[in-house]
Amino acid sequence: MKRWLILLCIVLLLTGCKGGAYQSIDTKASLLITTNIKEGSISFIDTDTKKTITTWHLNEAITGTTLLPDRNRLLVYGKQLEYIYVYSLKDGKQLEKWNTGKGIANILLSENGKELFVADQNQQKIRVFTTNGKETESISVGKGPLTMIQYNDMLYVLNFYDTKLSSIDVKQKKVVNSFMIPPASTGAFLSRDGKDIFIGGHGDGKQVNEKVLMYSVQDGQMLQSLHAPFMPVNLSTDQQFIYVLSHGSNTLRKFDGKTYKEVGVLEVGSNPFAFWQVGNEGYVASYDSDEVYVLDLSEMKIKQTISVGKGPFQFTQRVGEKK
Numbered sequence: 001m002k003r004w005l006i007l008l009c010i011v012l013l014l015t016g017c018k019g020g021a022y023q024s025i026d027t028k029a030s031l032l033i034t035t036n037i038k039e040g041s042i043s044f045i046d047t048d049t050k051k052t053i054t055t056w057h058l059n060e061a062i063t064g065t066t067l068l069p070d071r072n073r074l075l076v077y078g079k080q081l082e083y084i085y086v087y088s089l090k091d092g093k094q095l096e097k098w099n100t101g102k103g104i105a106n107i108l109l110s111e112n113g114k115e116l117f118v119a120d121q122n123q124q125k126i127r128v129f130t131t132n133g134k135e136t137e138s139i140s141v142g143k144g145p146l147t148m149i150q151y152n153d154m155l156y157v158l159n160f161y162d163t164k165l166s167s168i169d170v171k172q173k174k175v176v177n178s179f180m181i182p183p184a185s186t187g188a189f190l191s192r193d194g195k196d197i198f199i200g201g202h203g204d205g206k207q208v209n210e211k212v213l214m215y216s217v218q219d220g221q222m223l224q225s226l227h228a229p230f231m232p233v234n235l236s237t238d239q240q241f242i243y244v245l246s247h248g249s250n251t252l253r254k255f256d257g258k259t260y261k262e263v264g265v266l267e268v269g270s271n272p273f274a275f276w277q278v279g280n281e282g283y284v285a286s287y288d289s290d291e292v293y294v295l296d297l298s299e300m301k302i303k304q305t306i307s308v309g310k311g312p313f314q315f316t317q318r319v320g321e322k323k
Contacts, residue, residue, distance in 0.1 A: 145158070
């Protein structure tokens with residue numbers, strides 16, 4: 001009897017340790033979270049101190065994260081995973097997992113914070129979930145849905161292994177329009193009025209992409225091109241400028257948002273894949289050097305580097321609370 005009690009205590013102790021396996025994250029901290037795909041980890045950067053708080057080694061084939069509206073639950077996903085994992089930042093542990101099957105390449109939280117748009121490259125669909133993990137709809141699109149952007153009642157999807165953009169009415173939950181775009185398109189943003197979309201990408205394998213293309217979302221007419229060699233895969237904009245990260249040339253370019261003329265250029269990182277803007281600062285995930293570069297975007301200069309896990313590939317931001 002005594003031996004049985006001892007074994008039970010050991011099991012309970014080990015279970016408790018597993019439940020709190022990772023360092024907890026301050027609920028008020030301003031965060032930039034990197035998904036590090038070489039080792040299956042996520043790193044938490046405090047954007048106030050510019051230091052890595054901790055790295056959680058999940059040891060899974062993860063490719064991205066999405067933060068839920070409660071600012072605590074973090075979704076972790078990957079194309080080769082059978083599940084979407086849900087973690088609590090403040091508790092430092094896994095809360096649950098949603099059985100989705102393989103193929104999840106991207107997850108976008110809806111503008112109203114009530115739905116999740118899930119790009120499934122195995123089913124070739126955008127699957128719609130509640131923030132509690134219940135699937136409510138699925139919408140067939142092109143091959144390899146990846147980049148998604150919402151503007152009011154429209155969701156625009158770039159199909160990576162196809163040559164079309166799918167326009168989805170988020171209320172009707174159906175594709176209402178599509179038009180031709182280059183193969184292997186990825187990285188996009190919409191103009192402030194929602195009428196035009198800027199699209200980057202890798203190129204089709206035979207020819208490396210050197211341009212960001214601007215299209216009308218109404219009729220698919222190509223309106224403008226920005227020269228940004230090579231492989232402009234991450235695009236961003238603010239009130240004045242457009243930023244384009246080209247991982248083939250390790251280059252961040254800055255364009256005037258009205259004239260579309262290049263006004264700044266900076267070589268940064270080694271095989272960078274992700275760019276994120278926080279005010280006048282930029283952050284670049286350097287995949288091959290396992291670092292995040294902090295940039296002064298006004299001067300287009302490197303301010304410092306931050307060591308993270310191996311192979312930083314994607315960013316997720318959490319805006320902090322005032323302490």
